[in-house]
Structures are given as structure tokens and as C-alpha cells.
Amino acid sequence: MASQAHALTEADKNRFYLTKEHHPENGTLLGFWIYLMSDCLIFAVLFACYAVLGRNYAAGPSGADLFDLQLVAINTGLLLLSSITYGFAMISAQAKKVKPVLIWLGITGLLGLGFLSLELYEFHHLIQEGAGPQRSAFLSSFFVLVGTHGLHVTFGIIWLVTLMVQVAQRGLGAEMKRRLMCLSMFWHFLDVIWIGVFSFVYLLGVLK
Amino acid sequence: MSAASHDAHHAHEEHEDHGEAHGSLKDYVIGFVLAVILTAIPFWLVMGNVLPNAQMTAVAVMGLAVIQVLVHMIYFLHMNSRSEGGWTLLALMFTLILVIITLSGSLWVMHNLNTHMMPTTAHDMQQMP
Structure with a gap:
């Protein structure tokens, strides 16, 4: 009787926890995930700000006047490509091949830099046109939201370069993989945020 | 260990x-x-x-x-529902609830405030300092 009950709980355990454990149980990845969730809240607040203020043009230019969708489409493509190249880096890391990891990380970094320079070009262009963050509530919230995302990408690139140096020096040990995994989550998370930005800010912004 | x-x-x-x-x-x-x-x-x-x-x-x-x-x-x-024994999914759900409250709450409150504001025309705005 007792052993039967024991077997049952064992089976339950298997069903709920042990079928396929996803991450190593060191807590870092869960902790990093919780950090990402808190970051998600930052963006939620900024999106809420933009949702409230996004149509307050103060008789200034609107999104339809300012946004260049072709530029945004290219930017979106760059970020999307960088997501899959990071995925390839992770697959190479699984196979413990240092050189492909470095190459894919390098490509990811370059795509990230391309994204960032296009965004800076756009910001520069807007400010040149007199549509800087001080022009209207719409532009303030726009610059804060898109700028915060850009800042995240900037730090992502710094982190990526740091990891490239570390991979080159130390190879692909368990803790190196853990670091790569964290940056992977961070990088894909930024891509998820960008989906919100291009849909909600840019595409809805140019609709009348 | x-x-x-x-x-x-x-x-x-x-x-x-x-x-x-x-x-x-x-x-x-x-x-x-x-x-x-x-x-x-x-x-x-x-x-x-x-x-x-x-x-x-x-x-x-x-x-x-x-x-x-x-x-x-x-x-x-x-x-997936299995990663980290379901904790990542739980954290995600919790965050999503907060996000939904933040977004819908902000929009609701601010919309309510806006409807109680005096109307402002574009001309008025241009006269502002």
C-alpha cells in the first residue's frame, strides 16, 4: 500500500518535472528570465506612455509625416536576421566549435550595429527636421520608448563583444555556455520588444 | 556539491x-x-x-x-511549460497580467481625463509659450 502510494507520487513527479528538464538547474537562467520580465515591465510602462501621449502632436508633425517605413522595414529585417544568426551561434556552441561561434557572434554584432546606426540616423534626421524630443508629447514618448530599446541593443552589443573575447580566450566551457545562453535570451527578448515597437509605434503611427 | x-x-x-x-x-x-x-x-x-x-x-x-x-x-x-519546472512560464504569466493592468489602466484613466478636458484647438496650441 505504502509502496504503491510512493510509486504514484514518483510517477506524478516524472510527469510534471522530469520528462525533459529544459535548463541546467543552477538558477542563473531563471534569475535572468526574471530580470527580463522586469525589463518587460519597463517597456510596458513606456508603451503605456506612448499609447497615452502618442497622438498629442501639439500642432507639430505626426507619425504619418515623419516615419519612413522603408527604413523601419530594413531595421526590422536586420534585427530579425541577427536573431537567427545568434541562434546559429548557439547551435555551434552546442557542438563546441569555437570558430563558428565567433563568426556567427560577429555577424550578429554587425547586424546589431547596422540596426543601431540606422536608428541613430533616423533620430539625427528627425532632430534636424525640428522634430526632436522637445517638440511634442508624441515625440517625447517616441524618443524615450525607441531610445530605450536602442540603449538595450547598445549594451547587448557591448556584452556580445565581451563574450566573443571570452570565448576566444577560454573556449566553450559550461559557464561560457551559460553566459551565451543569457545573452541569447536578452537578444531574442529585444527582438520581441521590437515587434511591439514596429507594429504599435511605426505601423499604427502612419495610419490615419 | x-x-x-x-x-x-x-x-x-x-x-x-x-x-x-x-x-x-x-x-x-x-x-x-x-x-x-x-x-x-x-x-x-x-x-x-x-x-x-x-x-x-x-x-x-x-x-x-x-x-x-x-x-x-x-x-x-x-x-514551454516545462522549462525550470514551469517557473519561467509562471513568471511570464505574472508579468503579462501586470502588463495588461498597466496598459489598459493607463489608457482607461487617461481617456477618462481627456474627455473631461476643455477642448483645445491646434490654433490655441500654437499660441502657447
């Missing part, structure tokens, strides 16, 4: 979820193709003025965005 036993434990786990811990090539390619399609459609809808009115386009764009977020979560972030 000694370093050796930790390593053994780790190796064992890697063996268990071989090809899944960081997603397989197939996962990434499927995710990427879906993401490209789900990105291209909203851009096409807006740039090509495909739907008859802006309201429908807006709803379509946001709907596709939600689907694309799910695709990224599943294929790139490898979310």
Missing part, C-alpha cells in the same frame, strides 16, 4: 535534452520563416493600403504582432 558531481550532473542533463536545450536548427529556421512572414504581412498591409479602412488594418497589425511575439517566445526563447 563537489565540482565533479556537478559536472557529471550537467553532462547527464545535456545528454537528456540533447538538441533541445538551445533549440535545434529546425526550430530556428521554422521560427525565422514564420517571423519573416508575420513581419512582411503587416508592413504590406500598411504600405500597400490593402484593407478598406484604418481600423481594420490596425486590428490586423496588432493581431499579427501578438502571433509573432508567440512565435518568438516558442521558437527563439524556447518557452
Whole structure:
């Protein structure tokens, strides 16, 4: 009787926890995930700000006047490509091949830099046109939201370069993989945020 | 726990979820193709003025965005109900509830305030300091 009950709980355990454990149980990845969730809240607040203020043009230019969708489409493509190249880096890391990891990380970094320079070009262009963050509530919230995302990408690139140096020096040990995994989550998370930005800010912004 | 036993434990786990811990090539390619399609459609809808009115386009764009977020979560972030014993999913759900409260609450309160404001014309705004 007792052993039967024991077997049952064992089976339950298997069903709920042990079928396929996803991450190593060191807590870092869960902790990093919780950090990402808190970051998600930052963006939620900024999106809420933009949702409230996004149509307050103060008789200034609107999104339809300012946004260049072709530029945004290219930017979106760059970020999307960088997501899959990071995925390839992770697959190479699984196979413990240092050189492909470095190459894919390098490509990811370059795509990230391309994204960032296009965004800076756009910001520069807007400010040149007199549509800087001080022009209207719409532009303030726009610059804060898109700028915060850009800042995240900037730090992502710094982190990526740091990891490239570390991979080159130390190879692909368990803790190196853990670091790569964290940056992977961070990088894909930024891509998820960008989906919100291009849909909600840019595409809805140019609709009348 | 000694370093050796930790390593053994780790190796064992890697063996268990071989090809899944960081997603397989197939996962990434499927995710990427879906993401490209789900990105291209909203851009096409807006740039090509495909739907008859802006309201429908807006709803379509946001709907596709939600689907694309799910695709990224599943294929790139490898979310599932099992990772970390379900804790990542729980944290995500909690965050989503907070996000929904934040967004809908802000919009509701500010919309309510706006409807109680005195009307301001564009001309008035230009006269402001």
C-alpha cells in the first residue's frame, strides 16, 4: 500500500518535472528570465506612455509625416536576421566549435550595429527636421520608448563583444555556455520588444 | 556539491535534452520563416493600403504582432511549460497580467481625463509659450 502510494507520487513527479528538464538547474537562467520580465515591465510602462501621449502632436508633425517605413522595414529585417544568426551561434556552441561561434557572434554584432546606426540616423534626421524630443508629447514618448530599446541593443552589443573575447580566450566551457545562453535570451527578448515597437509605434503611427 | 558531481550532473542533463536545450536548427529556421512572414504581412498591409479602412488594418497589425511575439517566445526563447519546472512560464504569466493592468489602466484613466478636458484647438496650441 505504502509502496504503491510512493510509486504514484514518483510517477506524478516524472510527469510534471522530469520528462525533459529544459535548463541546467543552477538558477542563473531563471534569475535572468526574471530580470527580463522586469525589463518587460519597463517597456510596458513606456508603451503605456506612448499609447497615452502618442497622438498629442501639439500642432507639430505626426507619425504619418515623419516615419519612413522603408527604413523601419530594413531595421526590422536586420534585427530579425541577427536573431537567427545568434541562434546559429548557439547551435555551434552546442557542438563546441569555437570558430563558428565567433563568426556567427560577429555577424550578429554587425547586424546589431547596422540596426543601431540606422536608428541613430533616423533620430539625427528627425532632430534636424525640428522634430526632436522637445517638440511634442508624441515625440517625447517616441524618443524615450525607441531610445530605450536602442540603449538595450547598445549594451547587448557591448556584452556580445565581451563574450566573443571570452570565448576566444577560454573556449566553450559550461559557464561560457551559460553566459551565451543569457545573452541569447536578452537578444531574442529585444527582438520581441521590437515587434511591439514596429507594429504599435511605426505601423499604427502612419495610419490615419 | 563537489565540482565533479556537478559536472557529471550537467553532462547527464545535456545528454537528456540533447538538441533541445538551445533549440535545434529546425526550430530556428521554422521560427525565422514564420517571423519573416508575420513581419512582411503587416508592413504590406500598411504600405500597400490593402484593407478598406484604418481600423481594420490596425486590428490586423496588432493581431499579427501578438502571433509573432508567440512565435518568438516558442521558437527563439524556447518557452514551454516545462522549462525550470514551469517557473519561467509562471513568471511570464505574472508579468503579462501586470502588463495588461498597466496598459489598459493607463489608457482607461487617461481617456477618462481627456474627455473631461476643455477642448483645445491646434490654433490655441500654437499660441502657447
